[in-house]
Amino acid sequence: MSSEMLDLFLSAFWETLVMVGISGVLGAAVGVPLGILLYLTDGRGILPSPGFNRIAGLLVNAVRSTPFIILLVAVIPFTRLLVGSSIGTAAAVVPLTIAAAPFVARLVEASLAEVDRGLIEAAQAMGATTWQIVWKVLVPEAFPGIVAGLTITFVSLVGYSAMAGAIGGGGLGDLGIRYGYQRFLPEVMLLVVVILIVFVQLVQSLGDRLVRRLRHR
Incomplete structure (x- = not known):
């Protein structure tokens, strides 16, 4: 492999790391609170709110059910508004984050639903506030499951980032299209x-190891 091609691979790999890392963190920052809200506002939740839960659930399902390649194109105006361009690594972060957030939300909601309701009822009986129940009971008990969900999200984002290369998103996908396919x-x-x-x-192995360590605690 020539030094020029090696530089292209290193640059593309770095762009993929940036896309996956930033979109994963931003997706988690939006998706985790959204997942908690979806759980709390469910009919059997601590703060039942059928109207909010239904609307939020519809929005989450709508984004999740949209094929990523279509989402890439559909959010181009929004991407241009935020970063001033529809191509490049920074532009690819926008649709990746939009795709990641609802995915994380559903996984977090599912993890919280597995927490023993007896623990929640015991906390309520002791006079704990909703905030205390969330951060001292729900999140700690569901944390291994949440980490497992985030691992799945990051793995999915690697594939999505390669797909973003098809429309000039940069990264390894872009390198594969331009050199492997077109040339x-x-x-x-x-x-x-x-x-x-x-x-x-590597991402999956690191995530699995962290989940096992958290469960042993």
Whole structure:
């Protein structure tokens, strides 16, 4: 491999790391609170609010059910408004974050639903506030499940980031399209695929190890 091609791979891998890292963190920052709200406002939740829960649930389901390649194109005006461009790594972060947030929200909601209701009822009997129940009972008990959900999200974002390369989002996907497909260099495409597989395995392994450690505690 020439030094020029090596530089291209390093640059593309760095762009993928940036896209996945920033969108994952932003998606979690939006999705975790949203997932908690969805759980709390459910009919069986601590703060039942059928109207809010139904509207929020519809929005979450609408974004989740939209194929990512369509979402990429649909949010181009919003992306331009935020970052001033519809191509490049910064632009790709916007649709990636929009895709990640509702995904995280549903996973967090599912993790919270697995918490023993007896613990919640015991906390309520002791006079705990909703805030205390959330941060001292629900989140600590569901934390391993939440981390597992975030791991799944980051793995999914790796695939989404490669797809973003199809419309000039940068990263390994863009490198594979421009050199592996358009310039008929199958070895470049193969190497991109291998790097993505190794990257996904590394993320999944680190997430699984962290989940096991949290559960043992």
